[in-house]
Amino acid sequence: MIIDFHTHIFGGVYTEKTNPEDFLSMMDRNKIEKSLLLPLDGFFSDFQQDNDLVSDLVAQYPDRFAGLGTIDPRQGEKALREIDRCLDETNLIGFKFHSWLQAFGPLDAExxxxxxxxxxxxxxxxxxxGTPPYSEPFQLAEIAKRFPDLTVVLGHAGLPDLWRESLLAALKHDNIWLCFCGTPQWxxxxxxxxxxxxRIVWGSDYPAAKAQDVTERIKQIHYLPFSDSVKERILYSNAQQLFRQFDKPVKQ
Structure with a gap:
């Protein structure tokens, strides 16, 4: 089986709304046991509303989805309260930040x-x-250095241009994990x-990536010149380790 650690839920504000049945059908075709849902609308609008949208879908399919929220760091005390709200009152297991789209520096005071x-x-x-100027691996490595109890996942392992920097960051800081999602084969x-x-997981970027791309991105892992046990860790058990660390009991 496979765990997809990089997928998205679209709320219908900026893109066509995610259809859960289509999503699950894609997962079944590719033998994906569980997917981590990342927000999108909350980068541009009401992040609390989008966090609740992700949480609601996870609640409908707790065995198939886990979810992350997002926060606008410029919202001050409201942003800080959202960390506690999401971790204490919802099923969300962490937070996704897209500092390039959200237009903040990851080392800003906020x-x-x-x-x-x-x-x-x-x-x-x-x-x-992997996208300068606000999303460079060395910037995120500084966060990992300053906050060693924070688990930091680089969602694209540097993309084509900065994968070497993501590797160096992960080698230096053992609280950094890398997600193969748009990372070049080499x-x-x-x-x-x-x-x-x-400390490597795999992600498809679906539905930002098309359904046919998911199959091809799984094949990329199978093409790597390593043992089946190494590929299994990348496609499944490493992500399972993170889920076990952060997942919450399902409320009855």
């Missing part, structure tokens, strides 16, 4: 306040990375070799 609170809560922070091979298949 975001440092969120990272400090996330570190106190030993939270999972998932970042878009980059995935070198990262897997240097990291021994540890």
């Amino acid at each position: 975001f440092m306040r969120l990272a400090e609170e996330g570190n106190r809560r030993k939270a999972l922070f998932f970042f878009h990375d 980059g995935m091979e070198e990262i897997t070799k240097r990291m021994g298949g540890e």
Whole structure:
């Protein structure tokens, strides 16, 4: 089986609304057991409303989905309260930040306040990375350095241009995880070799990536020149480890 650690839920404000049945059908065709849902509308509008949208879909299909919320760090105390609300009152297991789209510097004072609170809560922070100037791996490595109890996931492992930087960041900081999602084949091979298949997860980017692309991105992992056990860790058990760490009991 496979765990997809990088998918999206579209709320219908900026893109066509996600159809859960189509989503689950795609997962079944590709033998994907569970997907991590990342927000989108909340990057541009009411993040609390979008967080609740993600949470509601996870509640409908708790065995198939886990979810992350998002926060606008410029919202001050409201942003800080959202960390506690999501972690204490919803089924969301962490937070996705797209500092390039959200237009904030990851080392800005406003975001440092969120990272400090996330570190106190030993939270999972998932970042878009690989897009200068606000989403560079070395910037996110500085967050991992300052906040060692924060689990930092680089959602694209650097993309084609910055995968080397993402590798160096992960080698230096053991609270950094890399997600193979849009990472070039040669980059995935070198990262897997240097990291021994540890702290690496796989993601499709569906439905930002088309359904047919999901199958091809799974094949990319199978094409890597490593043992089946290493590929299994990337496609499944590493992500399962994170889910076990952060998942919450289903409320009856």
